[in-house]
Amino acid sequence: MxxxxxxxxxxxxxxxxxxxxxxxxxxxxxxxxxxxxxxxxxxxxxxxxxxxxxxxxxxxxxxxxxxxxxxxxxxxxxxxxxDQSPAVPDTPTGPDMPAAPATANRYDRLAAVIIDNVGGAGNVKALEHCSTRLRFTLADPGRAKVDTLKRTEGILVW
The missing domain is CATH 3.30.1360.60 (Glucose permease domain IIB)
Known part of the structure; x- marks a missing residue:
């Protein structure tokens, strides 16, 4: 086929x-x-x-x-x-979601959610990626809002 x-x-x-x-x-x-x-x-x-x-x-x-x-x-x-229906909601849903500019695309909004919920950009010591994952090394892992990330559509957390 x-x-x-x-x-x-x-x-x-x-x-x-x-x-x-x-x-x-x-x-x-x-x-x-x-x-x-x-x-x-x-x-x-x-x-x-x-x-x-x-x-x-x-x-x-x-x-x-x-x-x-x-x-x-x-x-x-x-x-x-x-398809005319959105593949990803216009705005990630869940508590404690940061506001993204109206002109931001879905990836900008997901990035804003991730950055906010890993404790801010200043908390990121290193970031690696592979085909399907982002791997963060955080200065203070306790600042990460893992539960919020787990509830955010479009993000899988291990």
């Missing part, structure tokens, strides 16, 4: 574009944060040719695609951009 067809079937299988909050991928898995896991039809997705398996981990629904993950992920993103 072509990558566009796989992407279309995956999006339909997870309950449509409106049910997808965030899209990411690692080396072999398409990682979808969905709004309502009950809308995901696991059997339907597992029956798509080229899908090697599925799992739910860390609040994400993951589709194992092996080497097809990059082109399928790009096609899913393309489908999401064509």
């Amino acid at each position: 072509d990558h566009a067809g796989m992407a279309r079937q995956i999006v339909e299988g997870v309950g449509g574009a409106a049910n997808i909050a965030l899209i990411d991928h690692c080396m072999t898995r398409l990682r979808l944060t969905v709004m309502d896991i009950a809308k995901v039809d696991v059997r339907r997705i597992q029956s798509i040719p080229g899908v090697l398996g599925t799992m739910t981990r860390g609040g994400q629904f993951q589709v194992v695609l092996a080497e097809a993950v990059v082109p399928v992920s790009a096609q899913v993103r393309s489908l999401m951009q064509g």
